[in-house]
Amino acid sequence: MPEGKLCNKQTVDTEEQLQALLNDKSGKQYYEEMNHLDVDAKALWATIQKTLKSRLRTWLEICAHCGMCSDSCFFYMANKKDPTQVPSYKIQSTLGELVRRKGHVDNAFMQMVMDTAWSKCTCCNRCGMYCPFGIDMGVMFSYLRGLCFTQGFVPWELKIGSGMHRIYRAQMNVTTEDWVDTCEWMAEEYEEDWPGLTIPVDKQDADIIYTVNAREPKHYPEDLAEAAILFHLAGENWTVPSEGWEETSLAMFAGDWAACKMQVESVYDAMERLNPKRMVVTECGHAYRATVVEGPYWTGRKDGQTPIPSFHYVEWVAEALRTGKIKIDPAKKIKEPVTYQDSCNYIRNAGLKDVAREIMGYIAEDFREMKPNKEHNFCCGGGGGLNGIGRYREQRNIGLKVKRDQILATGANLVIAPCHNCWDAIRDLEEEFEIGIRWSFLKPLLIHMAIVPDHLKPEE
Amino acid sequence: MFEKILFATTGTPTCDHAAHVAFDLKKKYHSELTLFHSMGMPSRGFSQFVKDSRTGEEEYLDNDYADWVKEELKTYYAKQLAEAEGVLFETTAGESHREILRAARKTDADLIVMGAHSRDEEAGATRYRNVVGSTMQRVAKGAKCPVLIVSRPCTTCLWYFSNIIFGTDFSKASYSAFLFAYQLAKAIGAKLHLFHALDMSSIHAGKAVSQDEIEREIAEARERIEKTYVAKMEDYDNYEVEVWEGVPYVEILKFARERNGDLIVMAHHTREVDPEEAVLGSTVEQVVLRAACPVASVNRPDKVS
Amino acid sequence: MYAFVTGPLAWLSFTVFIVGIIARIIWYFRGLSWQLDRVAYKEHMAYGIKGAIRSIVFWLIPFGTHSWRFYPFFTICVFTFHIGLLFTPLFIFGHNVLLQERWGFSLWAMPEGMADFMTVAVIIAVLFIILRRNALPEVRILTTPYDYLVLAIAVAPFVTGLLAHHQIGNYNFWLIAHILAGEIFLVAIPLTKLSHFIGFFLSRAQLGMDYGIKRGGMKSKGLAW
Numbered sequence: 001m002p003e004g005k006l007c008n009k010q011t012v013d014t015e016e017q018l019q020a021l022l023n024d025k026s027g028k029q030y031y032e033e034m035n036h037l038d039v040d041a042k043a044l045w046a047t048i049q050k051t052l053k054s055r056l057r058t059w060l061e062i063c064a065h066c067g068m069c070s071d072s073c074f075f076y077m078a079n080k081k082d083p084t085q086v087p088s089y090k091i092q093s094t095l096g097e098l099v100r101r102k103g104h105v106d107n108a109f110m111q112m113v114m115d116t117a118w119s120k121c122t123c124c125n126r127c128g129m130y131c132p133f134g135i136d137m138g139v140m141f142s143y144l145r146g147l148c149f150t151q152g153f154v155p156w157e158l159k160i161g162s163g164m165h166r167i168y169r170a171q172m173n174v175t176t177e178d179w180v181d182t183c184e185w186m187a188e189e190y191e192e193d194w195p196g197l198t199i200p201v202d203k204q205d206a207d208i209i210y211t212v213n214a215r216e217p218k219h220y221p222e223d224l225a226e227a228a229i230l231f232h233l234a235g236e237n238w239t240v241p242s243e244g245w246e247e248t249s250l251a252m253f254a255g256d257w258a259a260c261k262m263q264v265e266s267v268y269d270a271m272e273r274l275n276p277k278r279m280v281v282t283e284c285g286h287a288y289r290a291t292v293v294e295g296p297y298w299t300g301r302k303d304g305q306t307p308i309p310s311f312h313y314v315e316w317v318a319e320a321l322r323t324g325k326i327k328i329d330p331a332k333k334i335k336e337p338v339t340y341q342d343s344c345n346y347i348r349n350a351g352l353k354d355v356a357r358e359i360m361g362y363i364a365e366d367f368r369e370m371k372p373n374k375e376h377n378f379c380c381g382g383g384g385g386l387n388g389i390g391r392y393r394e395q396r397n398i399g400l401k402v403k404r405d406q407i408l409a410t411g412a413n414l415v416i417a418p419c420h421n422c423w424d425a426i427r428d429l430e431e432e433f434e435i436g437i438r439w440s441f442l443k444p445l446l447i448h449m450a451i452v453p454d455h456l457k458p459e460e
Numbered sequence: 461m462f463e464k465i466l467f468a469t470t471g472t473p474t475c476d477h478a479a480h481v482a483f484d485l486k487k488k489y490h491s492e493l494t495l496f497h498s499m500g501m502p503s504r505g506f507s508q509f510v511k512d513s514r515t516g517e518e519e520y521l522d523n524d525y526a527d528w529v530k531e532e533l534k535t536y537y538a539k540q541l542a543e544a545e546g547v548l549f550e551t552t553a554g555e556s557h558r559e560i561l562r563a564a565r566k567t568d569a570d571l572i573v574m575g576a577h578s579r580d581e582e583a584g585a586t587r588y589r590n591v592v593g594s595t596m597q598r599v600a601k602g603a604k605c606p607v608l609i610v611s612r613p614c615t616t617c618l619w620y621f622s623n624i625i626f627g628t629d630f631s632k633a634s635y636s637a638f639l640f641a642y643q644l645a646k647a648i649g650a651k652l653h654l655f656h657a658l659d660m661s662s663i664h665a666g667k668a669v670s671q672d673e674i675e676r677e678i679a680e681a682r683e684r685i686e687k688t689y690v691a692k693m694e695d696y697d698n699y700e701v702e703v704w705e706g707v708p709y710v711e712i713l714k715f716a717r718e719r720n721g722d723l724i725v726m727a728h729h730t731r732e733v734d735p736e737e738a739v740l741g742s743t744v745e746q747v748v749l750r751a752a753c754p755v756a757s758v759n760r761p762d763k764v765s
Numbered sequence: 766m767y768a769f770v771t772g773p774l775a776w777l778s779f780t781v782f783i784v785g786i787i788a789r790i791i792w793y794f795r796g797l798s799w800q801l802d803r804v805a806y807k808e809h810m811a812y813g814i815k816g817a818i819r820s821i822v823f824w825l826i827p828f829g830t831h832s833w834r835f836y837p838f839f840t841i842c843v844f845t846f847h848i849g850l851l852f853t854p855l856f857i858f859g860h861n862v863l864l865q866e867r868w869g870f871s872l873w874a875m876p877e878g879m880a881d882f883m884t885v886a887v888i889i890a891v892l893f894i895i896l897r898r899n900a901l902p903e904v905r906i907l908t909t910p911y912d913y914l915v916l917a918i919a920v921a922p923f924v925t926g927l928l929a930h931h932q933i934g935n936y937n938f939w940l941i942a943h944i945l946a947g948e949i950f951l952v953a954i955p956l957t958k959l960s961h962f963i964g965f966f967l968s969r970a971q972l973g974m975d976y977g978i979k980r981g982g983m984k985s986k987g988l989a990w
Contacts, residue, residue: 019523022523023522024522025520025525026520053796053797054792054793054796055796055802055971057796058793058967058968061958061960061964062958062961063958064958064961065904065907065908065912066839066907067903067904068832070903072832076903081902083902083903083906084906086903086906086907089906089907092907129831129832130831130832132824132832133961133964133965134820134968134969134972134973136972136975185562185565188604189602189604192760218554219554219555220555220558221558222558293979293980296805297800297803297804298803300800302799302805303808304799304803304804304805304979305805348981348988349980349981350980350981350984351982351983351984351985351987351988352984353985354986375981375988376831458632459632
């Protein structure tokens with residue numbers, strides 16, 4: 001059966017494979033090869049039979065075709081109520097059809113499935129809250145992505161992304177040395193302003209083990225410095241692991257479940273190796289979802305919990321403000337209208353809506369809720385890996401309109417987005433539509449507002 | 461002095477004057493020169509897209525592209541390269557200021573040379589990462605070594621620096637700037653002008669100040685310069701102390717012009733203003749924008765003491 | 766004929782209905798997998814049950830969820846239809862007479878006028894549901910002949926019952942048709958997508974447990990459905 005050199009059913013496990021993919025400009029050859037990729041119907045059907053159990057089968061079967069999911073989907077809204085964007089239609093015409101045909105589908109069908117699974121759904125899970133039967137099409141699309149991955153029908157960037165995790169245990173080619181060196185560098189760069197500032201690597205028995213998104217050491221290392229400053233201000237006994245510091249999972253977006261398992265195991269190993277009391281992850285939504293919410297199941301932890309209690313950054317911030325570990329200078333609270341982008345991955349799918357509001361109460365004078373908000377908030381438009389897929393840029397940009405209108409309706413100038421994907425999508429939204437907003441993570445804002453105790457100030 | 465120079469360039473005419481100075485410095489001091497170019501920010505989440513910092517076009521980041529960019533740089537600086545030996549090339553993708561700082565750290569540079577603006581900023585693309593403030597300013601803030609910013613043709617520099625203007629506000633960072641200015645002056649036999657401007661814009665805002673008081677403050681500042689800096693200069697006597705009053709950046713520019721200054725050395729204050737307000741705020745930024753000569757920003761003692 | 770449809774055929778259809786429902790429940794529970802579904806059902810049963818109950822109860826209340834409130838017209842249709850569908854056959858006078866005759870007990874019987882009202886309401890609700898299916902592009906695209914068939918199965922006992930009761934046309938014909946329609950309905954419940962009769966509770970409970978255990982239930986007061 002024809003398998004491409006780049007586009008095939010193999011996973012990417014060596015640097016040579018990865019480099020070959022990276023050198024394929026825009027994935028041109030990759031997608032060309034995909035046109036000739038065979039579908040292994042037998043294997044596909046075997047996988048479906050093994051993994052499509054009563055929950056998913058019931059969902060596929062009992063869907064009443066009532067259309068109540070339609071308005072829950074931001075793609076449907078953004079595409080002028082295009083009926084082909086109704087979640088039920090999207091899943092019935094892909095996974096539903098795949099099951100009806102017992103896996104006997106052709107290349108064109110699989111490409112259609114891939115395009116649907118990655119460009120018409122961000123797995124935000126909002127539709128599941130609007131279906132009377134509780135049919136969660138986000139869950140089904142995530143499952144469908146897994147099927148696509150096994151057949152090699154996966155967007156180029158995500159094939160690369162899952163390969164990165166397999167090779168580097170990080171979504172980008174950041175090695176252990178790069179990471180440790182970045183920690184040293186940031187401590188050096190900021191220690192003059194913050195005497196005593198350190199970024200302790202591999203400290204045993206700390207109170208907090210801090211983990212990040214690989215983009216931070218790669219491109220925005222000041223984010224790491226800012227985290228260090230806030231821990232320093234709060235007087236936390238913290239550390240970062242030299243290995244197992246990456247929480248994100250492009251593998252999850254790709255549907256490469258084996259790579260997901262490898263990735264979170266590296267983090268759990270760090271927890272077990274360094275024996276900290278708890279884990280805090282940076283301002284990233286899918287990182288939390290992957291490592292804290294889904295990860296325990298990938299690695300077969302029966303209680304569904306991480307080895308040590310794990311917290312999203314907003315939980316730590318709320319706690320630090322609540323207990324007074326970090327004090328906000330009332331004069332420096334945010335005065336302008338400000339809104340908060342509820343990330344699907346840690347608000348809808350991890351229940352942290354209240355801590356987010358608690359934080360806003362401490363730092364903002366004119367906080368304005370988006371409508372809808374909390375667990376009912378719309379996806380930023382770039383979730384589920386969509387931000388990074390060149391092939392679906394156009395569809396992504398259309399989808400951004402819903403978030404644009406939501407933000408405009410609040411009248412806020414500043415959007416706080418403690419999630420890398422949301423942050424990126426809102427940046428791109430501003431680039432695309434130029435509505436004149438600013439956006440920020442919490443860290444830089446907090447440093448600006450925090451009262452610095454005298455003993456932590458630099459000598460002049 | 462100037463053993464390892466990092467020249468951060470966009471490879472466009474905006475950096476031509478800086479290039480001139482960088483290559484001249486290499487010639488004079490036999491420095492190791494690294495040409496560094498940050499190709500642009502990989503955007504689109506984790507994707508391989510790069511917005512080329514020279515053309516503004518969207519490109520895919522791969523080895524071919526990186527090689528192509530290096531070739532472009534070599535072509536662009538062909539004339540200078542013909543006269544210089546052993547120039548190194550580095551390119552990378554990322555946020556410009558961050559990557560310049562990373563490269564400076566990696567190459568252990570003791571001087572960064574750069575222009576004041578990149579094309580990106582001209583195009584108003586500062587919203588790129590929602591950081592206000594230019595690459596130059598952020599490099600100046602974070603760099604451990606002096607940063608030489610060249611935005612105009614260096615007409616006054618006659619084989620490099622005969623009148624070095626050191627502007628101080630007596631901060632800790634200013635002391636590092638002093639060390640750099642002093643060592644440089646001593647090494648090349650230039651005249652060192654130690655200058656301070658009494659800030660009339662903020663200190664005395666809304667309050668009438670008597671001439672007596674101004675004069676008293678000027679005398680105090682002179683004394684402070686003598687004590688803080690002149691005392692450290694041992695037997696070096698080719699210097700002058702001057703204190704004026706007014707808006708600091710205006711005064712330092714006026715002073716530099718009057719004394720035919722060919723290099724202004726000052727501190728970029730790490731905590732002076734936060735970058736958001738600093739677009740118009742920081743003195744160093746204002747001086748860079750208007751000065752006829754290069755400006756060296758020194759913020760830390762690491763590479764000057 | 767009457768004896769046959771009310772005798773062996775009735776027994777058969779009730780058997781299929783009950784056995785089918787039980788089989789559905791067993792099949793559903795056996796198919797749940799903590800690792801495939803990624804929900805630690807057993808380890809956190811208390812959170813799971815709380816989530817399941819919330820997930821079911823809010824959805825049983827008219828306008829009890831964001832979604833019900835978002836589609837008020839359809840919500841009224843759905844609740845009218847389902848309340849009529851479930852309660853009319855149980856509490857209608859004629860059925861209770863039959864119960865009394867055969868098994869010697871009966872339930873509360875609703876007045877005749879109310880029965881007529883509910884029957885008509887069910888039929889009108891179905892008409893609106895069909896209209897909506899055709900009028901709205903987002904529903905039309907989902908609709909298959911199967912959906913109409915299922916609606917027909919559900920509404921047939923009401924139409925035939927109404928005709929028989931008011932003796933419009935041939936009473937005997939409509940009576941037999943009514944009984945057959947009812948039996949088809951019963952058999953169809955476990956065998957078609959009418960299985961949402963039980964599937965609704967199973968699926969809602971599962972998603973409720975998912976949210977209650979894994980997706981935030983242990984860190985918040987629960988999802989605002």
